[in-house]
Amino acid sequence: MKNFKRYLVTAALPYANGPLHIGHLAGVYIPADIYVRYLRLKKQDVLYICGSDEHGVPITLRARKEGTTPQQVVDQYHSIIEKSFQEFGISFDIYSRTSKPVHHQTASEFFKTIHEKNGFIEKTSEQYYDSEANQFLADRYIIGTCPRCANENAYGDQCEKCGTSLSPTELINPRSAISGTAPILKETSHWYLPLDEWEPFLKKWILEEHKEWKPNVYGQCKSWLDAGLLPRAVSRDLDWGVPVPLANAGSKVLYVWFDAPIGYISATKELTPDWEKYWKSEDTRLIHFIGKDNIVFHCIVFPAMLKAEGSYILPDNVPANEFLNLENEKISTSRNWAVWLHEYLADFPQRQDVLRYTLTSIAPETSDNDFTWKNFQEKNNNELVAMLGNFINRVVVLTNKYYNGNTPELGIPDAKDLEVINTLEQFKTNVEKLIEEFHFRDAQREAMNIARLGNKYLAETEPWRIFKENPEKVATILNICIQITANLSIILEPFLPFTVEKIRKILNIGTFEWNAIGSHTLVPTGHKIDAAPELLFSKIEDAEIEKQIEKLQLSKMSNAPIVPQFPPVKENIAYTDFEKLDIRIGTILEAQKVPKADKLLQFLVDSGVDKRTIVSGLALHYTPEQMVGKKVTFIANLEPRKIKGIESHGMILTAESPDGKLALLAPESEIQNGSLVK
């Protein structure tokens, strides 16, 4: 490995479109914070950079919906997010934001440099344009009927009802989200970053030179690289973002994924005039902490940008985490299925470290993981209270009881004492190794083992029993216990910064550097400790946990719409329009799954006049066996169409509820096949 002189650590820029939840913390900000705090204790030169990502279409949409401006939206969330980070002790050197002038300037220059090097290609394409509002429409600004599920309010990039991803041109009856008018297709040109040209470089750099990256990251990159890269547009027609810094650019801005990672650079620039030392010296180790949704940007796109610009270093590692679930369900902002950080602190004031500890212990390092309130309670009660808090409390009580709070003399340690003293140093080596490999879960557990060692030492030496006959021995034991506690105050700092602060107060000591771990002379003989300190942790009762679980249940219920959101009734049609439809009753003769498709079933239907094949997306609701023999209603004169290579002659009718349940339509009493529906 290279010999690095300094570290530059970035954590994914949170999108200023909503508050933070435990998933953000567990996946990105706590791991990065542990890493950085560790490096600082090691007296390494390190910067920890983050900020709000404030551009992009969703923010403009939210502003429009709330009748406010994009700037007001990002101002609101930026301050909520920043406050949450502060409260949880996420120790950024700077928390900036991409709406700042320094960012606009940095991103512009970045773009200009690549442009001057002919690093972009310019391409013209047809995009939807709102001629009333005089602007091009981003995919999300186009609303229309989903070609799949007929939802009339599908967005141009995705239908939120059936989940399919779309392109704007697929929408039926597209209309502009701004003026409501039908948009027209108009030519526009954009700049593209030719990722394909960087492919050979990226392949060598990642696949050959960074085999040490985590399997999930390496695998994902390999998958993208093997599939082949395509040029990616770096600009958009939008009025919120960093303007494209070219004379002929018109009202175009940099695409948000292009400007966001540059935010790391501009924040560093804002922080220190020395920023180039961190971004442009080969002996800086750049590390991006992100979630798995961001792998492709940080491992493929951003490095290609940096390389195209030419003067920057590339990340040495990108330790991406998987996702955290909540009570066995995916965390969802829109469904309000989340533990929001600001709400947590309101319910559990002063308990930042309990959440930090729990989240670290279940960090989704190798696969998705699950947060449950029960587990949170167990971790607090069994590990923080019973093991760590209790050990330190025992030491304090014993020292106060036998020595009035004065650290007794070490005296002459016997073999057992020496063994304990010598073990301390091993913890340092072990935790160090684990942190440097980004195994924070294990690192935290190993650090906590020191408290375990302390409890065991007390149980084996039993100072309370031998005090009368052998006070010197007790002095040795308690001296060592105090040294163990002082060691804890160092080794736990990356994980439990608030607790460590309290431990220092209890022992009445200052801070030590990392390399002091293992020393048994941290606290001098005669040093006075706190006589009646508060407890480090307190139990969390069942009632508190039940309250949280109820709260989640409530949000679940409020998510299930009491008045279901049905689409509005469509425009009136003439009876002659209806007459064009040939709807009939038929019987399913045969049914089978369509191979290589999850949702499709293939049927042979007796329509009364013929036997025909119909393919239908029912596989998630009915098995082939259930379907055989059923009477169904179907459209008989729909233009035949090939689905997965099978020609389908008609469409089986179902009713669909707002939550996606399907029910077949069948005649209420026995009637012949071929009977017309009208």
Added chain:
RNA sequence: UGCGGGGUGGAGCAGUUGGUAGCUCGUUGGGCUCAUAACCCAAAGGUCGUAUGUUCGAGUCAUGCCCCCGCUACCA
């Protein structure tokens, strides 16, 4: 469907280059009483998703299949 990740005692996870399967919590039994009924010791509990194969030997390598997650495809 294609690609990627994961599938290890009740729960959550480790298992480096193949050599007797570990950790935390929980459970059961015992010990201790300085401590927030906390702590310490011991025990029970796994044919490592599944089937073949490579090997003297496989959780660890290869291939097929099954299940879960993400992206992707399919819903006239």
